[in-house]
Every structure is written in structure tokens, then in C-alpha cells.
Amino acid sequence: MSDQPAQPLKRLHIKTYGCQMNVYDSGRMADVLRPLGYVATDTAEDADFVILNTCHIREKAAEKVYSELGKLREMRDRGLAAGRARMTIAVAGCVAQAEGEEIMKRQPAVDLVVGPQAYHQLPELLTRTARARGERIGADFAPNEKFDALTHEKIGARGGDGVTAFLTVQEGCDKFCTFCVVPYTRGAEWSRPVADVLAEARELAARGVREVTLLGQNVNAYDGEGPDGQPSSLARLAYALAEIPGLDRIRYTTSHPNDMSDDLIAAHGELDALMPYLHLPVQSGSDRILRLMNRKHGRQKYLELVERIRDARPDMALSGDFIVGFPGETDADFEQTMDLVRRVRYASAFSFMYSPRPGTPAATMAAQVPDAVSRERLHALQALLTGQQVAFNEAQAGRTLPVLFERKGRHGAQAIGRSPYLQSVHVEDADHLIGRIVPVEIERGQQNSLTGRLQQKAA
Structure with a gap:
């Protein structure tokens, strides 16, 4: 046995903004840092390492990051004084990729900036940061480098994911x-190769995961390499996962x-x-705006696509994304x-007011719609x-719906699960059924959930 003292545990706090892809990425950042002795903490106050995993989709995303960085700087100063x-302090994700150099200039509290395809390099970056602050790593290389760096042993080492999990299969957008x-x-x-996706899915299932959500910016554009060396489709991948x-x-x-x-x-x-639940964004109902x-x-x-989908699965529940006030949008649009x-x-559905993103063509279009309109x-x-949501619920x-119970509720033996249509379902005397x-x-x-009861006392 080694006479070396045990490495002290270090506390990691990751604040995640935005989409489910970022939620997945945050989990993987925790994975790659765990071998360095980092354990998760719910608060930044007592953390040794804080990562802001950012999203650039919503309005004023960068401003929110700078506000949070200001709070972290003050928090760090108080800790040093004590x-x-x-x-x-690190900034990761899409704001990091888009505005990394500016972040380092505007906020000296930031030690490193990591783009969304580079978080597997965090252990190396931390070592270098200990010597000299101020490094930006972008995402100007293939995503497979990131996934290749995350071995199945690391995936399997994760714990506490529960009975549902996200699984990234596709990244980027054309x-x-x-x-x-x-x-x-x-x-x-x-797109990730089919074999890699299936290997990760098997690890998840072995840990008790019953439901996976496949993630991608355009997930149904999936064309990862299949067992025959040819591109697979998302449908073929789904059939393989179901086995x-x-x-x-x-x-x-x-x-x-x-x-x-x-x-x-x-x-x-x-x-x-x-x-039978499909998120299929349309953004606008006007051909001119589209x-x-x-x-x-x-x-x-x-x-016509919606009609074809419902012909195949009549009970399909649809979700969508909408942007109102896009430049040039009229009352008729x-x-x-x-x-x-x-x-x-x-x-x-998710609906938002249009807000310009620097560097996108729409930001410079004429006829910007007034905020009040x-x-x-x-x-x-x-x-x-x-x-419509209330009516559907x-x-x-x-x-009678099959409900996958995920966690305990707030009251007594209550349990909360998900219907096939992704609705939250609250059931009394069901906490012994979590995972089933x-x-x-x-x-x-x-509006936001269902209330149900067990048909009979389940063992």
C-alpha cells in the first residue's frame, strides 16, 4: 500500500444554461474532472472550481454571463480574504466559443474559456492554468475527438443519473x-458511430436507466456509421437501441x-x-417569414408532414418552437x-420574441419589429x-397510461413519473415504484402536469 496521503477532495460547481445538450455536456465535464478528485457541490460559495456552461440562443446571453462572473469574482475575493x-473560474459552452477572447479581456476573474467541443481537455487545461492564467480553447476540430476522449469506463463511473438519461448522438448544424x-x-x-452510441446506452441500461433521450441540434439528421460501414439513420439507430x-x-x-x-x-x-411525443419546431406559419x-x-x-406523422401514430403529441416579431413580420404574417x-x-410549445444575435444575417435585416408589437x-x-396544452392534458x-416513475414527490409517499407524452404525473402511495x-x-x-392513481396496489 502506498504511503502517499490521499488526495483531498475538491468541490466542483457547474451552472448550466440553455438546452439539454448543455445539460448533457455539464454531466460529461463532471465525468472528466472526477478522476482529479472533484466532487459536485450545489453552491458556488464553497466550490474550488466553478464552470458556467453557457448558451448563446437566448437574448442577452453574454450579459447574463458577465453578471454571474461579477458575482463569482466577489465571492472569490471574500474567500481569499478569509x-x-x-x-x-471557467466559462464553457456556446458563449465561450463565440466571445471567448472578449470574455478574457472584460473579466479578469476568468481563468479559462472552453468551447463546446473541447471540454474533454479540462484536466490538461487546469494543470496549465495552475501555472499561468488565461487560456482559450475553441471548438475548431471534429466532435469525435471529444467523444473519443470520453471512454466508456468514465461513462460507467458516473452515478446518480436515475432512471432517465440524455444521450448525445449528433452535434452541430448545417x-x-x-x-x-x-x-x-x-x-x-x-454524428457519432452507431457502435459508440449503443455502447454508452448499454452502460446506462446496466445502471438502471429505463428511458433515453437522444440529443442533437438536428437529431433526425443523424447519419452515424453503422455496423456495415454505411451511414445509419435515426430510425435504424432507434431499432437497435430498442433491442x-x-x-x-x-x-x-x-x-x-x-x-x-x-x-x-x-x-x-x-x-x-x-x-409518441415529437418536438418539431416550425418557428413561423408564414411562408414569407420562413x-x-x-x-x-x-x-x-x-x-402535410404533421398529417403523415399522425397517420403513422394517431396519438402523437406534438411540441414546437415559435419566434414572433422576426424582422419584417406583419400582422398578416x-x-x-x-x-x-x-x-x-x-x-x-416554446415561444419567444425575436432578438438579434450578433453575426447572424437577421441581425442586420431591415424592418426590425418594435418590442411592444x-x-x-x-x-x-x-x-x-x-x-391547447391545458386541453391536451x-x-x-x-x-390509463403507462407511467415511468422517476423520483419521490413532495408529500408523503407520493411519486412523480412521466407519461408517454412527457407529461409529469403525480401519484400518491407510489414511492416504492420508482424505476418501474x-x-x-x-x-x-x-396546465403542467397530470394527477393519477394506481389501478391496483402494485407490489
Whole structure:
């Protein structure tokens, strides 16, 4: 046995902004830092290393990062005055990639900046940072370098993920929508090989994961190398995942309408493990605005696609993304969006006011819509979408749905699970069922959840 003293544990705090891809990336950053002795802490105050994993999609993303960095700098100064070791501060993710040099200039508290394809280099960067502050690592190389650096042993070492997990299968975007920074911060589309995805999925299933959500900026554009050396499709990947013992549910997000292939639509009607919930962003119901957005699909194509999907899976619940107030949007354009929403009938949706992103074509377009007009349109759209969501949830009352129980509820023996349609379901006297899929009779639906009861006392 070694006479060397045990390495002291160091505390890691990661604050995650934005999409589920960032949630996944934050988990993997914790993975690569664990061998260095880092354990997670819920608060930055007592952390030795703080990472802000940033998102550049929402309005004023960089400003929010600088505000948080100012708080961290003050926190670190207080710790140093109290005799604590110096906190290391890093910025990761899409804001780091887009504005890394500016971050280092504007906020001297930052020790290192890491783009979204480089977080596997964190151990090396920490060693170098200990010698000299101030390094920026970008994402100007293939994503496979990142995944190759994350061995299955490291994946398997993770704990506490519960019965559901995210699994990144595709990164980057080649669509170049005029409002979006993702192609510039995440790079070109790239898909992981099928064998690598299946290996990680088997590790997850071995740890008790029952449901995986496949992640990608355009996940249904997946074309990773298959066993025969040829590109696979997302549908073929889903069939392969469904063969893994213990893995009972498969979801995927986010999709692009142009990548909804015939075999993927068919899979929704044939593959029980593929859940009947699909996030399919359209952004606008106006052909004119869709052209300005460079979406490369029209209103009618989207509506016909929805019809084909529902023909394959009649109970499909649809979710969407909408942007109101895009440059040049008129009242007539907005009414086309409202009409599309009425026709599709969404189970849930995300809607936002347009805000310009530096470096994107839309930021310099003429006829920017006044905020007051955009805000009024957003309120009207959200009222319609909320009404549809409530109606969809209320319509579940009286049905019996298979619910995957994920965690304990707030009260007594209550447990919370997910329906096939991704709704949160609250059930009393069910905390002994966590990790199981159980029939639940839905008693009522609310705006954001369902309430149900067990059909019979489950053992």
C-alpha cells in the first residue's frame, strides 16, 4: 500500500444554461474532472472550481454571463480574504466559443474559456492554468475527438443519473437559419458511430436507466456509421437501441422538419419503445417569414408532414418552437402563425420574441419589429398555446397510461413519473415504484402536469 496521503477532495460547481445538450455536456465535464478528485457541490460559495456552461440562443446571453462572473469574482475575493484557496473560474459552452477572447479581456476573474467541443481537455487545461492564467480553447476540430476522449469506463463511473438519461448522438448544424448562432458555435453536423452510441446506452441500461433521450441540434439528421460501414439513420439507430435489455423508452430532440425521413415516420408507428411525443419546431406559419428565416420548408410542407406523422401514430403529441416579431413580420404574417397553431393543435410549445444575435444575417435585416408589437403578439400566441396544452392534458382524464416513475414527490409517499407524452404525473402511495413502468389511471389534467392513481396496489 502506498504511503502517499490521499488526495483531498475538491468541490466542483457547474451552472448550466440553455438546452439539454448543455445539460448533457455539464454531466460529461463532471465525468472528466472526477478522476482529479472533484466532487459536485450545489453552491458556488464553497466550490474550488466553478464552470458556467453557457448558451448563446437566448437574448442577452453574454450579459447574463458577465453578471454571474461579477458575482463569482466577489465571492472569490471574500474567500481569499478569509484564507481560503483561490477558486478557479471557467466559462464553457456556446458563449465561450463565440466571445471567448472578449470574455478574457472584460473579466479578469476568468481563468479559462472552453468551447463546446473541447471540454474533454479540462484536466490538461487546469494543470496549465495552475501555472499561468488565461487560456482559450475553441471548438475548431471534429466532435469525435471529444467523444473519443470520453471512454466508456468514465461513462460507467458516473452515478446518480436515475432512471432517465440524455444521450448525445449528433452535434452541430448545417441549416444556417438566419436568426441562429448554433452553426457558428457548435460547428458542422456530425454524428457519432452507431457502435459508440449503443455502447454508452448499454452502460446506462446496466445502471438502471429505463428511458433515453437522444440529443442533437438536428437529431433526425443523424447519419452515424453503422455496423456495415454505411451511414445509419435515426430510425435504424432507434431499432437497435430498442433491442437493449432494460431500455424501454426512446425519445429524441431537437428535430428539423426537413429531416423527418420516411423510415423515421414509419418507426413511430411500428416501434413501441419510440415514445409518441415529437418536438418539431416550425418557428413561423408564414411562408414569407420562413423564407427570410432560411428554414428551407414552407407552411404547407410542415402541415402535410404533421398529417403523415399522425397517420403513422394517431396519438402523437406534438411540441414546437415559435419566434414572433422576426424582422419584417406583419400582422398578416403573425395571423398565419396563429392559424397554423390552430390547425396543428400542440400538446406543448416554446415561444419567444425575436432578438438579434450578433453575426447572424437577421441581425442586420431591415424592418426590425418594435418590442411592444412583438410582446403583444407573443402574449396572444402564448395564450393560444397554453389553451391547447391545458386541453391536451385535461383530455387524458379517464385514460390509463403507462407511467415511468422517476423520483419521490413532495408529500408523503407520493411519486412523480412521466407519461408517454412527457407529461409529469403525480401519484400518491407510489414511492416504492420508482424505476418501474406502471399503469396509472389519470384522474385530472392541469396546465403542467397530470394527477393519477394506481389501478391496483402494485407490489
